[in-house]
Amino acid sequence: MKASWIPVGLCAFGVGFAVAWAVKPTADGGPGGDGTEVVPERNRQSLSSRAPSRPQKDYEPLFERMRENRYDSEGLEKDLDELSLSEIPEFLAALSAKAGLGGLSWEDEDLLEKTLKRWYQQNPEGAIAWVMALESEEDRRELLIDFVNLEAEEDLDGALALLDGFNQQVEGRMSIPSSLIQKGADRDVETMLRVCAAGLGESDGSSGSGLKYATDFDFEAALNGLVELEENAGEGRSLSSLPSNLLSEWAKRDPQAAFDWVQLGKELSFNSGLDEFIDGYAEIASDEEIGSFVAELFDPSMDERKRYDQAWDALSEVADEDAVRQFLTDVAPHGGESVHIEGLLKRSMSTSGGGYDTTRAILLNMMDSQSRYELFTAGGEKNPFHRSFVRDDLVPVLQRLGHTPAEISEMLPAKDGE
Missing domain, CATH: 1.25.40 (Serine Threonine Protein Phosphatase 5, Tetratricopeptide repeat)
Structure with missing residues (x-):
């Protein structure tokens, strides 16, 4: 389902909220758009000694079934079907309340993410508002990227617009998933560069993933574009994610052109050294x-x-x-x-x-x-x-x-x- 609301003014949702999550019914539908007002009290990673508000429903049996079905997509979908749209915020509040010293267990974090994705598919505005009110910037970034990925399954342009909006509202560097970069590369170099550019930010290293490329993919334009992005990013800033096999794949298709580019001495993570060239060239040469x-x-x-x-x-x-x-x-x-x-x-x-x-x-x-x-x-x-x-x-x-x-x-x- 497409997000009909692009988060230009999302910062309004995150102002003045407390540390834990609670859910309070409203008469007018509330900002969640589904009959509930979302009032944050706890984020999923923080430790809080405060007692969370008591949910109106015991969700523990559903938690257990969902944990058992986490590798069974059909079973998990049936479990999620048990939640009405108005119950999802309360379910998330009950799940978030289970966080301990180390935050949620990985099983519960996985359930939270899957439930949020279901909510986003049914009511993007409510799901985005819930995430934007989280205290942890890291949690916001990770969960918002999940929404972008969902949007990209049906509408890449809509996903990129959503990503641009999130980048204006969320602090820190977005970690762009390789699946989104792949979708950009499948369309053209310009779109791939736009996706990668959304991950520019304060540098803490870059991750790289091997992609597949069309027969007419312009490797030179892609490499030069990524180099330019990093050169113009400013000191201490870099791309969070980028393709790791541009040079090696180019070396398989046109080794002379790829080697000529290496000789220019341009610097780009995973893609500018002689060893990366040899890695690709070795697949076609004796x-x-x-x-x-x-x-x-x-x-x-x-x-x-x-x-x-x-x-x-x-x-x-x-x-x-x-x-x-x-x-x-x-x-x-x-x-x-x-x-x-x-x-x-x-x-x-x-x-x-x-x-x-x-x-x-x-x-x-x-x-x-x-x-x-x-x-x-x-x-x-x-x-x-x-x-x-x-x-x-x-x-x-x-x-x-x-x-x-x-x-x-x-x-x-x-x-x-x-």
Whole structure:
């Protein structure tokens, strides 16, 4: 059901309310539009020692059935059908009153959200007014986004108008769900950017979700638009949510264009690094092609640390022996591969886990036993391989490569106190 009322003046509902929820019948229908006046007394997360107003009806049996049916959509719909429109505010008041030190249990919070969605479908104005009167800004934002999602199922433009109105009335940054961003992307880049822009606010990190894109989706326009949004947002502000796979998906469809964009050096969470490009390119290229591609980027005139860091990150993204061997063949066609193996391994010492560990083991396996021993024992205490956080990963690798316990103790000496 479409919301016929866009909340331009919603702040009027939130002025001067107390901390808990109570429901009082009215003769004229009240601001809830269904015969009740909503008077807030408790929000769903706050702790209150005050006794809530006693509901006129015992809802505990219904609570229990709804908890049992929370994974049964048909059963839950039947439970919600037992509530008349005028009973929903009282039901929510009774449910909110169950909040303890940690707020509502996740089961009860789920029931509250589902009940509010039902109320919104029947009476958007009443449901919005109830939420806007909550004391917790975080609760308001989370529940209002649920309404926006509901609206988007039938009317994306109406949902965006609703979201714009909420953003004018609610403090803090809206966390935009990926489902809404997907709906925007399904229409066009401009709509996707508008959805993402609604999540601009004081930065506490960004979340990213992989989306699906139409065959004619304009990745360049999307990436440039998101970069511009963040650049113009102001210091300390960022997008709460954005697609995490724009660059990787573009690399699958047009790797040259995607790589050219990476070379521009623009910054965007989840979408601007060489590793994100490789993540997508690896799905259409052979391991040897990836190795050659990384070799083409390996510029001897570049700072040594930077060029090995870049190659290490890219090769670790695919973590494949054929890719590593092709890289070494291309950068050292006339021999001298050991210099590059050592260069990569030294850069690897600040990373661990997943593809990093696999690629490190591949490189170590390419060295002979004496070269490994000399690499690990050179430089004494300053040797980067002696860092404690990588030692545990390296010991089993060296064991598999045939080094004795005595050799490993010399190659990876424990520090005092470890």
